[in-house]
Amino acid sequence: MRLVLFSSYVPFVNGGGKFIVEWLAEKLRERGHQVERVYLPFSDAPKDLLWQMTAFRLVKIDGADRVICFRPPAHLLQHPNKVLWFIHHLRGFYDLWDTDGAPRHTPYYKALRRAIFQADRVALNEAHAIFANSRVVQKRLKKFNDVDSAVLYPPLLDPTAYCNRGYGDEVTYVSRLGPYKRQHLLVEAMAQVKTAVTARICGAVPGGLYSKELLRLASKLGIADRVSIENRWISEEEKRDIIGRSLAVAYFPLDEDSYGYPSLEAAHSQKPVITTTDAGGVLELVTHEHNGLVCDPDPKAVAEALDRLYSDRELVKALGSKAAETVEKLHINWDNVIDSLLA
Amino acid sequence: MRGGAEELAGHLCARLNSTPGVIAEVLRVPFSWEPFERLADEIFLNRTLQLSNVDRVIGLKFPAYLIPHHTKVLWVLHQYRQAYDLRDRAESNIPETPAGEKICELIRRADAEVFSGCQSIFTISKTTQDRLKRYNGVEASVLMQPLNYPELFSNGGDSGYLFAGGRINPGKRQHLLVEAMAATKSGAKLIVAGPPDTPDDANRLQEMVRRLNLEDRVVLDLGYHPLAKIADYVNHARACAYLPVDEDSVAYVTMEAASASKPVITLTDSGGVLQLVLNGETGCVASPDVKSIAEAIDLLCSDAARSAQMGRAARRLWDSFEVTWPNTIEKLLS
Numbered sequence: 001m002r003l004v005l006f007s008s009y010v011p012f013v014n015g016g017g018k019f020i021v022e023w024l025a026e027k028l029r030e031r032g033h034q035v036e037r038v039y040l041p042f043s044d045a046p047k048d049l050l051w052q053m054t055a056f057r058l059v060k061i062d063g064a065d066r067v068i069c070f071r072p073p074a075h076l077l078q079h080p081n082k083v084l085w086f087i088h089h090l091r092g093f094y095d096l097w098d099t100d101g102a103p104r105h106t107p108y109y110k111a112l113r114r115a116i117f118q119a120d121r122v123a124l125n126e127a128h129a130i131f132a133n134s135r136v137v138q139k140r141l142k143k144f145n146d147v148d149s150a151v152l153y154p155p156l157l158d159p160t161a162y163c164n165r166g167y168g169d170e171v172t173y174v175s176r177l178g179p180y181k182r183q184h185l186l187v188e189a190m191a192q193v194k195t196a197v198t199a200r201i202c203g204a205v206p207g208g209l210y211s212k213e214l215l216r217l218a219s220k221l222g223i224a225d226r227v228s229i230e231n232r233w234i235s236e237e238e239k240r241d242i243i244g245r246s247l248a249v250a251y252f253p254l255d256e257d258s259y260g261y262p263s264l265e266a267a268h269s270q271k272p273v274i275t276t277t278d279a280g281g282v283l284e285l286v287t288h289e290h291n292g293l294v295c296d297p298d299p300k301a302v303a304e305a306l307d308r309l310y311s312d313r314e315l316v317k318a319l320g321s322k323a324a325e326t327v328e329k330l331h332i333n334w335d336n337v338i339d340s341l342l343a
Numbered sequence: 344m345r346g347g348a349e350e351l352a353g354h355l356c357a358r359l360n361s362t363p364g365v366i367a368e369v370l371r372v373p374f375s376w377e378p379f380e381r382l383a384d385e386i387f388l389n390r391t392l393q394l395s396n397v398d399r400v401i402g403l404k405f406p407a408y409l410i411p412h413h414t415k416v417l418w419v420l421h422q423y424r425q426a427y428d429l430r431d432r433a434e435s436n437i438p439e440t441p442a443g444e445k446i447c448e449l450i451r452r453a454d455a456e457v458f459s460g461c462q463s464i465f466t467i468s469k470t471t472q473d474r475l476k477r478y479n480g481v482e483a484s485v486l487m488q489p490l491n492y493p494e495l496f497s498n499g500g501d502s503g504y505l506f507a508g509g510r511i512n513p514g515k516r517q518h519l520l521v522e523a524m525a526a527t528k529s530g531a532k533l534i535v536a537g538p539p540d541t542p543d544d545a546n547r548l549q550e551m552v553r554r555l556n557l558e559d560r561v562v563l564d565l566g567y568h569p570l571a572k573i574a575d576y577v578n579h580a581r582a583c584a585y586l587p588v589d590e591d592s593v594a595y596v597t598m599e600a601a602s603a604s605k606p607v608i609t610l611t612d613s614g615g616v617l618q619l620v621l622n623g624e625t626g627c628v629a630s631p632d633v634k635s636i637a638e639a640i641d642l643l644c645s646d647a648a649r650s651a652q653m654g655r656a657a658r659r660l661w662d663s664f665e666v667t668w669p670n671t672i673e674k675l676l677s
Contacts (some may be wrong), residue, residue: 011368011397038373039408043395055391058384060375 001342002034004061008042015085015176017071019261020133023207024068024085027334036064042073046092046103050112051245053119066128068341076123083341084130085152086137087149087255111190120145120215122176133190134258134281149308152340153332156261161236162268165244167316170198171274172246173305175262177205177214179232182252182297185276187214187229191221197249197310200242202230239265247316248272248309251265252297255280267291267327272319274305285330290325347595348404348420354491355401355675357470358668370394372407372541378567379437382406382423383447386453394665401675402461409453415461416675417484419590420472427478437505453592454479468615487593487666488676491568496602499578499655501647504532505608505640506580509587509596512540514558516586516610517548523636525555525610532643533584536564536576575597582606582626582643582650586636589614601625601661606653608639617662 005021027033043050056073066081074085084336090096091115092102103109123129124147125127131152132138141147156162174180183201205211208279211231216225234242245250249266251273258281266273267285273292275282288294293308295301309316345658348590352369372389376382389409394400402408404421425435426447437443454596458481459463465486466472475481511517524533539545545565552561577583583600585607592615600607601619607626609616622628627639643650 010395011370012366013396038371040372041392041394042368043392043393045395051391052393055388058388060381060384061373061375062375133584 001065002063003028003036004067005035005037005070006059006061006074007037007039007058008068008072008074008318009039010043010098011041013073015041018087019157020087020154021070022085023154023186026157026336027338031338035176040074042071042090044090046109046112049090050115051203054271055118057119058125066342069127073119075127076119078126082127082251084124084127084149085133085154086149087133087140089120091277093117095140097340117144129341130287136257136281140160140185141273149205150340152337153259155332155334155337157213159268159288159333162240162265162319163244165241165272167247167271167313168245169196169310170200170246171248171309172242172251173201173203173240173248173252173262174234174265175203175251175260177201177203177211179210180254182254182276183214183229184217185252185297185299185302187217187221187223187227188216188299189306190223190227192299192303194261194303194305195307195310197226197306199227199306200246201227202232202234202242204233205231240269242251243269245269246271248274248276248292248320251279251282251300252276252302253279253282257281259285264327265324265334269325270320272309272316274302274309276302285326286323287326289319289325291319292311297329350491351420351488352403353484355671358672362672363677369405370408370410371434374404374406375391376423376436377426380444382426382437386449399676402457405450415457415625416463416465417457418467419475419483420467422454422474423450424474425450428474432475438474439500449633454485454547463676463677465579466508469618470566470589470615472589475632484674486671487598487664488595489666489668489671490595490598490602492574493602493667495570495574496577496599498514498604498658499575501581501651502579502649503581503585503644504579505532505582505644506576506605506673507533507537507584507586508576508599509537509585510540510596511535511537511544513544514588516588518551519586519631519636520632521548521551521557521561522632524557524561525639526633526637527640527644529641529645530559530560531640532562532641533575534562534564534580536568536573536676538567556634559591574603577603579603581647582608582654582667584640585609585613585616586610586631587613587616590616593619598661598666601657604651604658606643608643613645619657619661621660623653625653625660640662 007021028035040100046148053073057076067079068083070077125328130149132149137152141149146299153277173186197248210233214229247269251262263273263282263285273286278296278297286292293305293307356367356369359365389406392410394412400412400415402417405423429435437446464483466483467488472483472485475483554629577599583605585596597616597619607620609620610631620626629635629639
């Protein structure tokens with residue numbers, strides 16, 4: 001098939017929204033399909049939304065048998081054979097409308113919200129098929145747009161590259177650094193642990209403000225010797241090694257749309273994930289005391305989870321091997337993805 | 344679809360990324376121009392996109408160069424020529440109707456606005472510079488595209504054959520060259536190597552070589568070749584030939600020949616190529632007819648010394664242009 005993968009992007013930002021497209025392109029090519037990726041720039045400043053949505057609606061893609069659309073507003077594309085792999089809404093106008101993350105409820109933005117809902121209704125109903133990248137997104141599609149979709153979990157590019165290299169004493173948090181990923185929760189928890197467990201936090205952050213905050217926090221709490229914090233890009237190889245040797249993986253995003261690649265990397269490496277009850281999509285993969293530990297989002301609860309895993313290696317092994325099994329059970333693999341998207 | 348513009352964008356991006364303090368990405372926007380009314384949508388959508396998180400935009404092609412940005416430099420590889428010179432020559436998809444006129448007007452106004460709002464405007468050749476001046480009233484500077492792998496092209500000696508590289512299609516007029524071969528008197532040999540645009544383009548040449556009984560003097564090596572193989576053909580040639588119709592740029596084929604100190608045969612109506620091919624000095628500029636081309640071939644193929652002398656002059660002229668990637672990057676970032 002001749003396939004175009006169509007998404008929006010912010011120049012110079014490499015996130016999960018881009019990986020899902022790049023990796024799918026590679027896997028489709030391996031299976032002999034002709035693939036082109038089309039990314040158009042998109043700024044999510046609320047005042048610029050309407051015009052940009054119009055632009056995306058007007059895009060014409062010739063010569064493709066099927067177009068797979070990802071990040072909004074790519075789904076607005078007009079194409080006779082359009083499949084959506086929906087990864088999130090314009091959240092400020094959907095699930096975050098009544099939070100601080102929303103634009104002010106002025107008459108303009110209320111009207112814009114109605115316009116967005118209408119545009120989405122049209123675009124969603126045109127699609128040949130709709131897949132959500134998580135149950136969270138699936139539920140939002142049902143709740144806000146009254147649209148049924150199937151869950152299609154995004155796999156890692158090369159899952160077999162992740163493996164268990166033994167259980168060390170270190171809990172790792174390898175992810176983009178940022179307040180919404182709440183690495184500070186791990187730092188604060190480390191001040192309350194009673195065992196000799198150590199922690200490593202690493203990943204890149206633009207600007208570096210948050211990483212400085214983390215460093216200050218660690219030194220204020222007097223635990224800088226047991227928590228390493230590095231603001232830098234971690235290569236795939238290094239990441240596999242860090243996770244592969246870890247005791248467990250920490251991942252505390254606030255209300256994430258999907259399980260997040262860090263959870264999946266942990267599972268493929270047979271490591272338990274410590275996460276929080278408010279982590280959103282992560283909970284689709286991580287079940288308390290089955291393949292990880294789910295605790296309240298407070299330092300004391302996290303500290304208890306860290307100590308528990310440090311002290312009970314049999315539990316770590318049991319949870320870790322269940323984590324790997326979970327990936328199988330949820331059919332998180334490329335064959336399933338591609339069969340679904342091309343059906 | 345990929346062509347020279349995509350290749351140039353890719354190289355430019357790589358060169359920018361190896362410049363200290365710079366990170367670059369290529370942004371490609373799909374473009375379709377049929378039916379012609381579609382052009383209005385294309386203009387609107389490109390002018391409506393938003394580019395955040397970017398310090399500088401280098402615009403290369405219509406309509407992508409319309410995407411707004413506060414710091415934009417244009418290196419114009421492609422205007423929509425069907426609204427300009429090609430329309431004057433009745434080679435446009437935009438009809439001579441009131442609706443067609445409106446679309447042309449829209450294109451010209453969008454161009455005028457982007458030209459007046461950008462920091463600087465470069466074109467890849469004098470041809471495009473003249474066109475911008477004539478149709479848009481805009482003064483641009485010429486910034487030729489550099490060779491991407493200049494080190495591959497250097498004189499490897501004279502094996503006596505004439506070499507014609509580049510894409511194969513009627514616009515590049517390899518058929519004229521083959522016909523001219525039949526009219527030569529010097530026993531010249533020709534190698535044609537490059538990818539045909541369509542199977543018909545390949546068949547046409549092959550059939551012509553057979554019909555004119557040129558099998559022993561004309562080799563057709565059709566298909567996509569690695570650059571190293573092309574370089575090998577160029578470096579050992581007596582001379583090169585490139586006969587495009589009104590080419591916008593000097594063209595890689597011409598630059599590669601000059602870099603390897605080979606004279607080039609081209610035609611009076613080949614456009615940008617003529618910046619590097621001066622008749623009798625760095626090559627031969629023939630009229631677009633078989634007899635004239637055959638004379639040019641005979642001149643170069645019967646006189647190795649003269650040919651080598653022209654080749655050295657071609658190399659000197661090319662060097663004097665100082666067209667290198669470091670110079671190009673410096674201008675685009677200044």
